[in-house]
Amino acid sequence: MVFFAFALAIVLLAIVITLLLRRQLSEKYATLWLIISVLVLILAIFPGLLDGLTAVLGVQVPSNLLFSLAIVLLLGVGLHLSWELSRAEDELRRVAEEAAIARSRIDRLEDRLRRLDGPTDSADAEPGPDADHD
Incomplete structure (x- = not known):
């Protein structure tokens, strides 16, 4: 059992470090997983610590x-990820709204520019709404 915990901790450390180096895992999440990996490694190396902690906590x-x-750890991670997801959704909605507003302003400016330019040569004119676009 001690070997399994030791191997698990080493594999978890390797995975977290690999994901961190490839920039597939942000530092704030990597810190959490590195701490967990080190704690599992410590418990694997010194299994008596868990027995002592069990006695102290009753x-x-x-x-x-x-x-x-x-x-408790999984509940904490789940709650934190839900909070992060909510923040990301709010940010995404805000950016989408800003992009829609900017697109609307661009469309109005393009319309105003077309009206100011007036009629042009048929060769220089932009294709109408019925024109085939690529």
Whole structure:
């Protein structure tokens, strides 16, 4: 069991570092996963720490403490990601609204420019709305 925890921690560290170096994982998330990996590695190297922590906290079985900590951690990560997603959605909506406003202004300016230019040569004129566009 100790070997499995040690191997898991090493694999997790390698994955996080690889994703971080490839810029596929931001630093703020990498920090969290690096801390988790190091904690798993410490518990794998010193399994007695979990027994001592279990005794201090009054939990009867070390695996119950480990699973409880994992559940709390996953709830925290899920809540944080939901918060980040909400912020990203708000930002995306704001940018989309600004882009729509800018597009509307550009269209109005183009219309005004066409009216100011007046009629032009048929060779220089832009194609009408019924023209075939590529």
